[in-house]
Amino acid sequence: MAPPPWAFISRRGLREVVLWLLSDKPMNGAEVIRAVEELTWGFWKPSPGSVYPLLKQLEAEGLAKRREDGRYELTEAGRRAVKLIPWAKIPRPGAPRNIEEVVEELESWSMYLADVATTEPDRIAPYRERIRKIAEILQKV
Structure with missing residues (x-):
């Protein structure tokens, strides 16, 4: 399952979705854009003008850090922030586990x-x- 549709409504929604995606694996901005598009089956493709400033903001807040390869990964504070997202406990899309x-x-x-x-x-x-x-x-x- 993926984040509920209402999670994508606002800029805050993008913030939560990006934090959630980064909790799975480090990504660069282009990978984040593609992941959101795939997650929403093409319903929403956030613009670079939304994603890259958000990644910089997450870095400035100490929630993410940019690696040498250009990908962002969550810090411990970022992982704690993900736990506060109400829908973040929803299982990731992917293969069934049982x-x-x-x-x-x-x-x-x-x-x-x-x-x-x-x-x-x-x-x-x-x-x-x-x-x-x-x-x-x-x-x-």
Whole structure:
């Protein structure tokens, strides 16, 4: 899961999202912009005029530091700040960690495919045979 949609509404939202992203790994400004865009499925692509001043501000506040490779990483104060973000405990997007999460993901994706098959059958048509084979494999589980 990712930050809730309302997290992206304001400049403060960008601050929290950037802190959250940096808690995962060091990034430079371009990587932050791309990560936000990917996280929001293209809904929001923050401008360099928003991201780079924010990174400098986080550095000035002692929440992040710029490494020699140009990437920013959180300081201990930055890690503490992330813990204060209400939604920061939401798991990172990525691979499921256990069988229950795999089943939940499969259920969500199968519901998505069913909706696409209903509303846009031409989009799903090229994949019907592969989907059928996957369903056969799952039937054996």
